[in-house]
Amino acid sequence: MTLPRVPFDDRGLAYGDGVFETVLLRKGEPVLWPYHLARLKRGCQRLGIPIPSQEALAATWGGGASATLEVLKLIVTRGSGGRGYALPETPAPRLLSRRTPFAPETARWQEGVTVRQCRLRLGHQPVLAGIKHLNRLENVLARQEWQTPNIAEGLLADAHGQLIEATSMNVFWQQQGCVFTPRLDKCGVAGTLRAALISQGVVREADVSLEATPSVERLWVANSVQGVWPVTALLSEDGVCLKRWPQNASDRFQTVAHQLLGYVSQ
Protein backbone atom coordinates (compact mmCIF):
# COMPACT_ATOMS: atom_id res chain seq x y z
CA MET A 1 0.00 0.00 0.00
CA THR A 2 1.55 3.31 -1.02
CA LEU A 3 1.39 6.14 1.46
CA PRO A 4 -0.48 9.31 0.53
CA ARG A 5 1.85 12.21 -0.29
CA VAL A 6 1.64 15.97 -0.06
CA PRO A 7 3.42 18.50 -2.27
CA PHE A 8 6.11 20.91 -1.08
CA ASP A 9 3.63 23.79 -0.88
CA ASP A 10 1.12 22.01 1.34
CA ARG A 11 0.64 24.23 4.37
CA GLY A 12 0.59 21.24 6.69
CA LEU A 13 4.23 20.65 5.78
CA ALA A 14 5.20 24.31 5.45
CA TYR A 15 3.68 25.60 8.71
CA GLY A 16 2.05 22.68 10.52
CA ASP A 17 -1.17 24.31 9.34
CA GLY A 18 -3.65 21.54 10.12
CA VAL A 19 -4.90 19.04 12.67
CA PHE A 20 -4.78 15.28 13.15
CA GLU A 21 -6.56 12.45 14.93
CA THR A 22 -5.36 9.00 15.95
CA VAL A 23 -8.39 6.72 16.17
CA LEU A 24 -8.71 3.16 17.43
CA LEU A 25 -10.64 0.99 14.96
CA ARG A 26 -12.34 -2.15 16.30
CA LYS A 27 -13.51 -4.46 13.51
CA GLY A 28 -13.25 -1.48 11.18
CA GLU A 29 -15.40 0.82 13.32
CA PRO A 30 -13.95 3.91 15.02
CA VAL A 31 -14.02 3.89 18.83
CA LEU A 32 -15.06 7.13 20.59
CA TRP A 33 -15.69 8.64 17.15
CA PRO A 34 -18.06 11.39 18.40
CA TYR A 35 -15.22 12.70 20.59
CA HIS A 36 -12.68 12.53 17.76
CA LEU A 37 -15.07 14.31 15.42
CA ALA A 38 -15.81 16.99 18.02
CA ARG A 39 -12.10 17.70 18.53
CA LEU A 40 -11.40 17.65 14.79
CA LYS A 41 -14.20 20.18 14.26
CA ARG A 42 -13.01 22.35 17.12
CA GLY A 43 -9.48 22.31 15.73
CA CYS A 44 -10.59 23.18 12.20
CA GLN A 45 -12.80 25.98 13.51
CA ARG A 46 -10.01 27.38 15.66
CA LEU A 47 -7.67 27.44 12.63
CA GLY A 48 -10.32 28.49 10.10
CA ILE A 49 -10.01 25.31 8.01
CA PRO A 50 -13.20 23.94 6.38
CA ILE A 51 -14.25 20.71 8.12
CA PRO A 52 -14.12 17.60 5.89
CA SER A 53 -17.52 16.10 5.13
CA GLN A 54 -18.78 13.19 7.23
CA GLU A 55 -18.73 11.09 4.02
CA ALA A 56 -15.05 11.88 3.34
CA LEU A 57 -14.17 11.05 6.94
CA ALA A 58 -16.19 7.81 6.94
CA ALA A 59 -14.47 6.72 3.71
CA THR A 60 -11.15 6.62 5.62
CA TRP A 61 -12.32 3.62 7.64
CA GLY A 62 -14.59 2.07 5.01
CA GLY A 63 -13.64 -0.97 2.98
CA GLY A 64 -13.20 -3.73 5.52
CA ALA A 65 -10.86 -4.32 8.42
CA SER A 66 -7.44 -5.92 7.96
CA ALA A 67 -7.24 -6.76 11.69
CA THR A 68 -9.56 -6.71 14.70
CA LEU A 69 -7.73 -3.70 16.03
CA GLU A 70 -6.23 -0.99 13.84
CA VAL A 71 -5.09 2.58 14.31
CA LEU A 72 -6.46 5.13 11.85
CA LYS A 73 -4.44 8.30 11.58
CA LEU A 74 -6.19 11.23 9.94
CA ILE A 75 -4.46 14.44 8.90
CA VAL A 76 -6.38 17.51 7.72
CA THR A 77 -4.20 20.27 6.28
CA ARG A 78 -5.28 23.64 4.93
CA GLY A 79 -3.96 22.46 1.55
CA SER A 80 -1.77 24.45 -0.82
CA GLY A 81 -1.82 28.11 -1.68
CA GLY A 82 -1.86 31.51 -0.10
CA ARG A 83 1.03 33.93 -0.12
CA GLY A 84 3.31 33.18 2.79
CA TYR A 85 1.26 32.94 5.96
CA ALA A 86 -1.76 34.60 4.32
CA LEU A 87 -4.57 32.15 3.63
CA PRO A 88 -5.45 30.89 0.15
CA GLU A 89 -8.45 32.73 -1.29
CA THR A 90 -10.18 29.46 -2.12
CA PRO A 91 -9.52 26.97 0.65
CA ALA A 92 -8.87 23.42 -0.58
CA PRO A 93 -8.02 21.37 2.51
CA ARG A 94 -6.43 17.95 2.19
CA LEU A 95 -7.68 14.92 4.11
CA LEU A 96 -5.08 12.18 4.35
CA SER A 97 -5.31 8.89 6.22
CA ARG A 98 -3.51 5.68 7.01
CA ARG A 99 -4.63 2.46 8.74
CA THR A 100 -2.20 0.25 10.62
CA PRO A 101 -2.89 -3.05 12.46
CA PHE A 102 -2.52 -2.51 16.18
CA ALA A 103 -2.01 -4.46 19.41
CA PRO A 104 -2.13 -2.66 22.76
CA GLU A 105 0.64 -3.25 25.28
CA THR A 106 -1.46 -5.28 27.68
CA ALA A 107 1.48 -5.99 30.01
CA ARG A 108 1.53 -2.29 30.82
CA TRP A 109 -2.16 -2.40 31.76
CA GLN A 110 -1.44 -5.08 34.35
CA GLU A 111 2.06 -4.33 35.56
CA GLY A 112 2.01 -0.55 35.33
CA VAL A 113 4.76 1.65 33.94
CA THR A 114 7.65 3.88 34.93
CA VAL A 115 7.35 7.53 33.92
CA ARG A 116 9.72 10.46 34.32
CA GLN A 117 9.33 14.17 34.82
CA CYS A 118 10.39 16.14 31.73
CA ARG A 119 12.70 19.13 31.76
CA LEU A 120 10.95 20.92 28.88
CA ARG A 121 8.18 23.32 29.90
CA LEU A 122 5.15 23.72 27.63
CA GLY A 123 4.58 27.29 26.48
CA HIS A 124 1.19 28.93 27.01
CA GLN A 125 -0.84 29.56 23.86
CA PRO A 126 -4.56 29.60 24.74
CA VAL A 127 -5.57 29.91 21.06
CA LEU A 128 -3.99 26.53 20.28
CA ALA A 129 -4.59 24.79 23.63
CA GLY A 130 -6.58 21.58 23.66
CA ILE A 131 -6.74 20.99 19.90
CA LYS A 132 -4.62 18.34 18.16
CA HIS A 133 -2.81 20.61 15.69
CA LEU A 134 0.28 19.72 13.68
CA ASN A 135 2.69 22.00 15.64
CA ARG A 136 4.09 19.31 17.90
CA LEU A 137 7.77 20.21 18.32
CA GLU A 138 7.37 20.56 22.08
CA ASN A 139 6.23 16.94 22.27
CA VAL A 140 9.06 15.80 19.97
CA LEU A 141 11.66 17.62 22.07
CA ALA A 142 10.25 16.30 25.33
CA ARG A 143 10.32 12.74 23.97
CA GLN A 144 14.03 13.19 23.19
CA GLU A 145 14.81 13.57 26.88
CA TRP A 146 15.04 9.82 27.42
CA GLN A 147 16.01 6.77 25.36
CA THR A 148 15.71 3.97 27.94
CA PRO A 149 12.86 1.70 26.82
CA ASN A 150 11.75 0.97 30.39
CA ILE A 151 10.50 4.56 30.72
CA ALA A 152 7.04 4.55 29.17
CA GLU A 153 6.18 8.23 29.26
CA GLY A 154 7.30 11.69 30.37
CA LEU A 155 5.24 14.12 32.42
CA LEU A 156 5.12 17.69 31.13
CA ALA A 157 4.51 20.86 33.09
CA ASP A 158 3.88 24.36 31.79
CA ALA A 159 6.12 27.35 32.41
CA HIS A 160 4.45 27.81 35.82
CA GLY A 161 5.30 24.25 36.85
CA GLN A 162 1.71 23.00 36.61
CA LEU A 163 1.27 19.41 35.40
CA ILE A 164 -0.34 19.38 31.92
CA GLU A 165 0.03 16.04 30.13
CA ALA A 166 2.42 13.31 29.09
CA THR A 167 4.19 13.50 25.72
CA SER A 168 1.48 11.52 23.89
CA MET A 169 -1.05 10.75 26.63
CA ASN A 170 -3.17 12.59 29.15
CA VAL A 171 -2.47 12.34 32.86
CA PHE A 172 -4.88 11.43 35.67
CA TRP A 173 -4.34 11.33 39.40
CA GLN A 174 -6.29 10.27 42.45
CA GLN A 175 -6.59 12.40 45.56
CA GLN A 176 -8.95 11.63 48.45
CA GLY A 177 -10.56 8.93 46.34
CA CYS A 178 -11.44 11.23 43.39
CA VAL A 179 -9.77 11.19 39.97
CA PHE A 180 -8.55 14.44 38.42
CA THR A 181 -6.89 15.56 35.20
CA PRO A 182 -5.16 18.88 34.44
CA ARG A 183 -7.00 21.79 32.87
CA LEU A 184 -5.88 22.28 29.26
CA ASP A 185 -6.94 25.86 28.55
CA LYS A 186 -3.38 27.22 28.15
CA CYS A 187 -1.54 24.28 26.53
CA GLY A 188 -1.74 20.54 26.02
CA VAL A 189 -3.90 18.24 23.90
CA ALA A 190 -7.36 17.34 25.18
CA GLY A 191 -7.55 13.59 24.52
CA THR A 192 -10.76 11.89 23.50
CA LEU A 193 -10.61 9.26 26.26
CA ARG A 194 -10.14 12.14 28.71
CA ALA A 195 -13.16 13.90 27.21
CA ALA A 196 -15.29 10.76 27.48
CA LEU A 197 -14.24 10.20 31.10
CA ILE A 198 -15.08 13.81 31.99
CA SER A 199 -18.41 13.59 30.22
CA GLN A 200 -19.21 10.38 32.17
CA GLY A 201 -18.46 12.16 35.45
CA VAL A 202 -15.55 9.82 36.24
CA VAL A 203 -12.91 12.55 36.14
CA ARG A 204 -12.83 16.24 37.00
CA GLU A 205 -10.42 18.99 35.95
CA ALA A 206 -8.09 20.34 38.62
CA ASP A 207 -4.58 21.72 39.11
CA VAL A 208 -1.50 20.02 40.49
CA SER A 209 2.12 21.03 40.16
CA LEU A 210 4.66 18.66 38.63
CA GLU A 211 6.58 18.97 41.88
CA ALA A 212 3.61 17.64 43.85
CA THR A 213 3.01 14.56 41.65
CA PRO A 214 4.93 12.20 43.99
CA SER A 215 2.38 12.95 46.72
CA VAL A 216 -0.77 11.93 44.82
CA GLU A 217 -2.50 8.70 45.87
CA ARG A 218 -2.39 7.20 42.40
CA LEU A 219 -1.26 8.28 38.94
CA TRP A 220 -2.18 7.10 35.42
CA VAL A 221 -1.29 8.01 31.85
CA ALA A 222 -3.86 7.17 29.20
CA ASN A 223 -5.05 7.73 25.67
CA SER A 224 -7.77 6.40 23.40
CA VAL A 225 -5.49 3.94 21.61
CA GLN A 226 -3.19 2.51 24.30
CA GLY A 227 -5.77 2.62 27.09
CA VAL A 228 -4.76 3.25 30.70
CA TRP A 229 -1.28 2.63 32.10
CA PRO A 230 -1.09 2.83 35.91
CA VAL A 231 2.13 4.54 36.99
CA THR A 232 4.08 2.39 39.46
CA ALA A 233 7.30 4.42 39.50
CA LEU A 234 7.99 8.12 39.01
CA LEU A 235 11.50 9.35 38.17
CA SER A 236 12.87 12.88 38.32
CA GLU A 237 14.47 14.65 35.32
CA ASP A 238 17.74 13.16 36.51
CA GLY A 239 16.42 9.60 36.73
CA VAL A 240 16.10 9.55 40.53
CA CYS A 241 13.12 7.52 41.74
CA LEU A 242 10.78 9.95 43.53
CA LYS A 243 7.95 7.56 44.32
CA ARG A 244 6.65 4.03 43.85
CA TRP A 245 3.00 3.10 43.89
CA PRO A 246 1.86 -0.51 44.42
CA GLN A 247 0.19 -2.43 41.60
CA ASN A 248 -3.56 -2.51 41.93
CA ALA A 249 -5.25 -5.69 40.76
CA SER A 250 -8.70 -4.09 40.71
CA ASP A 251 -8.17 -0.68 39.18
CA ARG A 252 -11.67 0.81 38.87
CA PHE A 253 -10.51 3.85 36.89
CA GLN A 254 -8.79 1.60 34.36
CA THR A 255 -11.81 -0.68 34.12
CA VAL A 256 -14.18 2.21 33.38
CA ALA A 257 -11.82 3.65 30.78
CA HIS A 258 -11.27 0.24 29.15
CA GLN A 259 -15.02 -0.27 28.97
CA LEU A 260 -15.24 2.97 26.98
CA LEU A 261 -12.57 1.64 24.60
CA GLY A 262 -14.06 -1.87 24.41
CA TYR A 263 -10.93 -3.38 25.97
CA VAL A 264 -13.15 -4.94 28.65
CA SER A 265 -16.84 -5.69 28.18
CA GLN A 266 -19.37 -3.31 29.74
Added chain:
Amino acid sequence: MTLPRVPFDDRGLAYGDGVFETVLLRKGEPVLWPYHLARLKRGCQRLGIPIPSQEALAATWGGGASATLEVLKLIVTRGSGGRGYALPETPAPRLLSRRTPFAPETARWQEGVTVRQCRLRLGHQPVLAGIKHLNRLENVLARQEWQTPNIAEGLLADAHGQLIEATSMNVFWQQQGCVFTPRLDKCGVAGTLRAALISQGVVREADVSLEATPSVERLWVANSVQGVWPVTALLSEDGVCLKRWPQNASDRFQTVAHQLLGYVSQ
Protein backbone atom coordinates in the same frame (compact mmCIF):
# COMPACT_ATOMS: atom_id res chain seq x y z
CA MET B 1 8.43 21.67 -12.98
CA THR B 2 6.88 19.23 -10.54
CA LEU B 3 7.01 20.07 -6.86
CA PRO B 4 8.87 17.76 -4.50
CA ARG B 5 6.53 15.68 -2.34
CA VAL B 6 6.73 14.09 1.09
CA PRO B 7 4.96 10.94 2.27
CA PHE B 8 2.26 10.85 4.95
CA ASP B 9 4.73 9.67 7.59
CA ASP B 10 7.24 12.48 7.06
CA ARG B 11 7.72 14.10 10.45
CA GLY B 12 7.75 17.56 8.92
CA LEU B 13 4.12 17.01 7.96
CA ALA B 14 3.15 15.00 11.03
CA TYR B 15 4.67 17.27 13.70
CA GLY B 16 6.27 20.25 11.97
CA ASP B 17 9.50 18.45 12.88
CA GLY B 18 11.97 20.46 10.81
CA VAL B 19 13.22 23.88 9.81
CA PHE B 20 13.12 26.07 6.71
CA GLU B 21 14.90 28.97 5.05
CA THR B 22 13.70 31.49 2.49
CA VAL B 23 16.73 32.76 0.61
CA LEU B 24 17.07 35.56 -1.95
CA LEU B 25 19.01 34.41 -5.01
CA ARG B 26 20.69 37.06 -7.16
CA LYS B 27 21.89 35.69 -10.50
CA GLY B 28 21.63 32.24 -8.98
CA GLU B 29 23.77 33.05 -5.94
CA PRO B 30 22.31 33.09 -2.42
CA VAL B 31 22.38 36.45 -0.63
CA LEU B 32 23.40 36.48 3.07
CA TRP B 33 24.05 32.74 2.78
CA PRO B 34 26.41 32.54 5.81
CA TYR B 35 23.57 33.86 7.97
CA HIS B 36 21.01 31.44 6.49
CA LEU B 37 23.42 28.54 6.96
CA ALA B 38 24.14 29.57 10.55
CA ARG B 39 20.42 29.69 11.40
CA LEU B 40 19.72 26.40 9.60
CA LYS B 41 22.53 24.74 11.58
CA ARG B 42 21.33 26.26 14.84
CA GLY B 43 17.78 25.04 14.13
CA CYS B 44 18.92 21.51 13.24
CA GLN B 45 21.13 21.36 16.32
CA ARG B 46 18.33 22.57 18.58
CA LEU B 47 16.00 19.88 17.20
CA GLY B 48 18.64 17.17 16.94
CA ILE B 49 18.35 16.82 13.16
CA PRO B 50 21.54 16.03 11.18
CA ILE B 51 22.59 19.09 9.15
CA PRO B 52 22.48 18.57 5.36
CA SER B 53 25.89 18.64 3.69
CA GLN B 54 27.14 21.85 2.10
CA GLU B 55 27.08 20.00 -1.24
CA ALA B 56 23.42 19.03 -0.87
CA LEU B 57 22.54 22.59 0.08
CA ALA B 58 24.55 24.12 -2.77
CA ALA B 59 22.83 21.79 -5.23
CA THR B 60 19.52 23.51 -4.45
CA TRP B 61 20.69 26.70 -6.15
CA GLY B 62 22.96 25.11 -8.74
CA GLY B 63 22.02 24.74 -12.38
CA GLY B 64 21.61 28.30 -13.61
CA ALA B 65 19.26 31.13 -12.76
CA SER B 66 15.87 31.48 -14.40
CA ALA B 67 15.63 35.15 -13.40
CA THR B 68 17.95 37.80 -11.94
CA LEU B 69 16.11 37.55 -8.65
CA GLU B 70 14.60 34.35 -7.30
CA VAL B 71 13.45 33.08 -3.94
CA LEU B 72 14.82 29.72 -2.84
CA LYS B 73 12.80 27.97 -0.19
CA LEU B 74 14.54 25.14 1.64
CA ILE B 75 12.81 22.71 3.98
CA VAL B 76 14.73 20.23 6.13
CA THR B 77 12.54 17.65 7.89
CA ARG B 78 13.63 14.89 10.22
CA GLY B 79 12.31 12.47 7.58
CA SER B 80 10.13 9.43 8.21
CA GLY B 81 10.18 6.95 11.04
CA GLY B 82 10.21 6.74 14.77
CA ARG B 83 7.32 5.58 16.88
CA GLY B 84 5.04 8.50 17.59
CA TYR B 85 7.08 11.41 18.88
CA ALA B 86 10.10 9.17 19.59
CA LEU B 87 12.92 9.72 17.11
CA PRO B 88 13.81 7.24 14.35
CA GLU B 89 16.81 5.12 15.31
CA THR B 90 18.54 5.91 12.03
CA PRO B 91 17.88 9.54 11.14
CA ALA B 92 17.24 10.13 7.44
CA PRO B 93 16.39 13.82 7.10
CA ARG B 94 14.79 15.15 3.92
CA LEU B 95 16.05 18.27 2.17
CA LEU B 96 13.46 19.78 -0.17
CA SER B 97 13.69 22.97 -2.16
CA ARG B 98 11.89 25.18 -4.63
CA ARG B 99 13.02 28.22 -6.65
CA THR B 100 10.60 30.92 -7.74
CA PRO B 101 11.30 34.09 -9.77
CA PHE B 102 10.88 37.13 -7.54
CA ALA B 103 10.38 40.88 -7.75
CA PRO B 104 10.49 42.98 -4.57
CA GLU B 105 7.71 45.49 -3.92
CA THR B 106 9.82 48.55 -4.57
CA ALA B 107 6.87 50.95 -4.11
CA ARG B 108 6.82 49.94 -0.46
CA TRP B 109 10.51 50.83 -0.11
CA GLN B 110 9.80 54.38 -1.26
CA GLU B 111 6.27 55.09 -0.02
CA GLY B 112 6.32 53.07 3.18
CA VAL B 113 3.57 50.82 4.48
CA THR B 114 0.67 50.65 6.91
CA VAL B 115 0.96 48.02 9.64
CA ARG B 116 -1.40 46.98 12.39
CA GLN B 117 -1.03 45.69 15.92
CA CYS B 118 -2.08 42.03 16.20
CA ARG B 119 -4.41 40.65 18.84
CA LEU B 120 -2.66 37.26 19.07
CA ARG B 121 0.10 37.03 21.66
CA LEU B 122 3.15 34.84 20.98
CA GLY B 123 3.71 32.14 23.57
CA HIS B 124 7.08 31.83 25.28
CA GLN B 125 9.13 28.77 24.36
CA PRO B 126 12.84 29.51 24.83
CA VAL B 127 13.86 26.14 23.36
CA LEU B 128 12.30 27.05 20.01
CA ALA B 129 12.88 30.81 20.07
CA GLY B 130 14.88 32.36 17.24
CA ILE B 131 15.05 29.33 14.94
CA LYS B 132 12.93 29.03 11.79
CA HIS B 133 11.14 25.79 12.62
CA LEU B 134 8.05 24.44 10.88
CA ASN B 135 5.63 25.08 13.78
CA ARG B 136 4.23 28.35 12.48
CA LEU B 137 0.56 28.28 13.47
CA GLU B 138 0.93 31.43 15.55
CA ASN B 139 2.09 33.32 12.45
CA VAL B 140 -0.74 31.82 10.35
CA LEU B 141 -3.35 32.80 12.94
CA ALA B 142 -1.93 36.31 13.32
CA ARG B 143 -1.99 36.79 9.54
CA GLN B 144 -5.70 35.89 9.56
CA GLU B 145 -6.49 38.96 11.64
CA TRP B 146 -6.72 41.21 8.57
CA GLN B 147 -7.68 40.84 4.91
CA THR B 148 -7.39 44.44 3.65
CA PRO B 149 -4.51 44.53 1.13
CA ASN B 150 -3.41 48.02 2.18
CA ILE B 151 -2.17 46.61 5.51
CA ALA B 152 1.30 45.24 4.77
CA GLU B 153 2.15 43.58 8.06
CA GLY B 154 1.02 42.92 11.63
CA LEU B 155 3.07 43.59 14.76
CA LEU B 156 3.19 40.77 17.29
CA ALA B 157 3.78 40.99 21.01
CA ASP B 158 4.40 38.21 23.49
CA ALA B 159 2.14 37.34 26.41
CA HIS B 160 3.80 40.12 28.44
CA GLY B 161 2.97 42.72 25.78
CA GLN B 162 6.56 43.10 24.57
CA LEU B 163 7.02 43.73 20.84
CA ILE B 164 8.64 40.67 19.18
CA GLU B 165 8.28 40.67 15.39
CA ALA B 166 5.88 41.04 12.47
CA THR B 167 4.13 37.97 11.05
CA SER B 168 6.85 37.30 8.45
CA MET B 169 9.38 40.09 9.06
CA ASN B 170 11.49 41.43 11.87
CA VAL B 171 10.78 44.83 13.41
CA PHE B 172 13.18 47.73 13.92
CA TRP B 173 12.64 51.07 15.60
CA GLN B 174 14.59 54.26 16.11
CA GLN B 175 14.89 56.02 19.47
CA GLN B 176 17.24 58.93 20.13
CA GLY B 177 18.87 58.33 16.79
CA CYS B 178 19.74 54.66 17.42
CA VAL B 179 18.08 51.65 15.77
CA PHE B 180 16.84 48.74 17.90
CA THR B 181 15.18 45.36 17.36
CA PRO B 182 13.45 43.13 19.92
CA ARG B 183 15.30 40.38 21.78
CA LEU B 184 14.18 36.97 20.51
CA ASP B 185 15.22 34.66 23.34
CA LYS B 186 11.66 33.66 24.32
CA CYS B 187 9.83 33.60 20.97
CA GLY B 188 10.03 34.92 17.41
CA VAL B 189 12.20 34.15 14.39
CA ALA B 190 15.66 35.70 14.22
CA GLY B 191 15.85 36.89 10.61
CA THR B 192 19.07 36.79 8.62
CA LEU B 193 18.94 40.46 7.60
CA ARG B 194 18.46 41.27 11.29
CA ALA B 195 21.48 39.11 12.15
CA ALA B 196 23.61 40.83 9.50
CA LEU B 197 22.56 44.29 10.72
CA ILE B 198 23.38 43.38 14.33
CA SER B 199 26.73 41.93 13.29
CA GLN B 200 27.52 45.16 11.39
CA GLY B 201 26.78 47.21 14.51
CA VAL B 202 23.87 49.01 12.82
CA VAL B 203 21.20 47.62 15.17
CA ARG B 204 21.10 46.66 18.84
CA GLU B 205 18.70 44.41 20.74
CA ALA B 206 16.35 46.13 23.19
CA ASP B 207 12.85 45.92 24.63
CA VAL B 208 9.78 47.94 23.77
CA SER B 209 6.16 47.18 24.51
CA LEU B 210 3.63 46.92 21.69
CA GLU B 211 1.69 49.64 23.48
CA ALA B 212 4.66 52.01 23.25
CA THR B 213 5.28 51.51 19.51
CA PRO B 214 3.37 54.70 18.51
CA SER B 215 5.91 56.75 20.47
CA VAL B 216 9.06 55.56 18.69
CA GLU B 217 10.80 58.01 16.35
CA ARG B 218 10.71 55.66 13.37
CA LEU B 219 9.57 52.10 12.69
CA TRP B 220 10.49 49.57 9.99
CA VAL B 221 9.60 45.98 9.09
CA ALA B 222 12.19 44.04 7.12
CA ASN B 223 13.38 40.66 5.97
CA SER B 224 16.11 39.28 3.74
CA VAL B 225 13.83 38.87 0.72
CA GLN B 226 11.54 41.91 0.73
CA GLY B 227 14.12 44.32 2.12
CA VAL B 228 13.09 47.20 4.40
CA TRP B 229 9.62 48.74 4.49
CA PRO B 230 9.42 52.00 6.47
CA VAL B 231 6.19 52.15 8.46
CA THR B 232 4.25 55.34 7.73
CA ALA B 233 1.01 54.41 9.52
CA LEU B 234 0.32 52.23 12.56
CA LEU B 235 -3.18 50.91 13.24
CA SER B 236 -4.55 49.38 16.42
CA GLU B 237 -6.14 45.90 16.55
CA ASP B 238 -9.43 47.65 15.79
CA GLY B 239 -8.11 49.52 12.76
CA VAL B 240 -7.80 52.90 14.50
CA CYS B 241 -4.82 54.93 13.29
CA LEU B 242 -2.48 55.36 16.28
CA LYS B 243 0.37 57.18 14.57
CA ARG B 244 1.66 58.42 11.25
CA TRP B 245 5.34 58.91 10.46
CA PRO B 246 6.47 61.09 7.53
CA GLN B 247 8.16 59.52 4.51
CA ASN B 248 11.89 59.85 4.61
CA ALA B 249 13.58 60.34 1.26
CA SER B 250 17.04 59.53 2.64
CA ASP B 251 16.53 56.54 4.92
CA ARG B 252 20.00 55.59 6.08
CA PHE B 253 18.84 52.39 7.83
CA GLN B 254 17.13 51.21 4.67
CA THR B 255 20.16 52.09 2.54
CA VAL B 256 22.52 50.07 4.74
CA ALA B 257 20.15 47.10 4.77
CA HIS B 258 19.62 47.26 1.01
CA GLN B 259 23.37 47.35 0.48
CA LEU B 260 23.58 44.07 2.40
CA LEU B 261 20.91 42.60 0.11
CA GLY B 262 22.40 44.07 -3.06
CA TYR B 263 19.29 46.18 -3.70
CA VAL B 264 21.52 49.27 -3.79
CA SER B 265 25.20 49.22 -4.65
CA GLN B 266 27.74 49.47 -1.84
